[in-house]
Amino acid sequence: MANDDSQKIKELLEIIKHKIDMMDVSRTAQSAQLAMVRDQLSMMNGKFDEMSETLKDPDTGLKAINRRLDSNTAAVMELESTVKGYGDMYKINDSNIRKIEKRTEVLENNADIEPSPEFILAEGA
Numbered sequence: 001m002a003n004d005d006s007q008k009i010k011e012l013l014e015i016i017k018h019k020i021d022m023m024d025v026s027r028t029a030q031s032a033q034l035a036m037v038r039d040q041l042s043m044m045n046g047k048f049d050e051m052s053e054t055l056k057d058p059d060t061g062l063k064a065i066n067r068r069l070d071s072n073t074a075a076v077m078e079l080e081s082t083v084k085g086y087g088d089m090y091k092i093n094d095s096n097i098r099k100i101e102k103r104t105e106v107l108e109n110n111a112d113i114e115p116s117p118e119f120i121l122a123e124g125a
Contacts, residue, residue, distance in 0.1 A: 097121065 055062045101121050108115055 054060065058064060098121070107113075
């Protein structure tokens with residue numbers, strides 16, 4: 001009976017030892033993964049530091065970019081205004097041309113004149 005008990009205890013100890021070994025292997029793998037994550041974090045921190053220094057550079061950094069944007073903003077706004085003005089003038093001119101076309105068509109119809117195709121306006125906006 002004592003031999004049976006010692007055998008059962010020995011088997012239980014073997015199971016416990018196996019489970020502890022498995023936990024140790026798992027912990028070792030987790031430690032390796034954690035070390036890899038730490039290395040990657042360290043690399044990322046280095047890259048962020050480089051980016052931070054680049055952004056602080058007075059010649060090429062964020063302030064320089066903002067200065068360039070600010071200096072160009074007025075010119076872009078002026079161009080937008082000019083283009084909008086041209087667009088408005090196009091609409092006005094098109095409207096005036098259509099009015100003249102209607103008047104001319106009445107005159108041509110009354111005089112029985114058939115205009116050449118190159119003088120007929122294309123349908124537009």
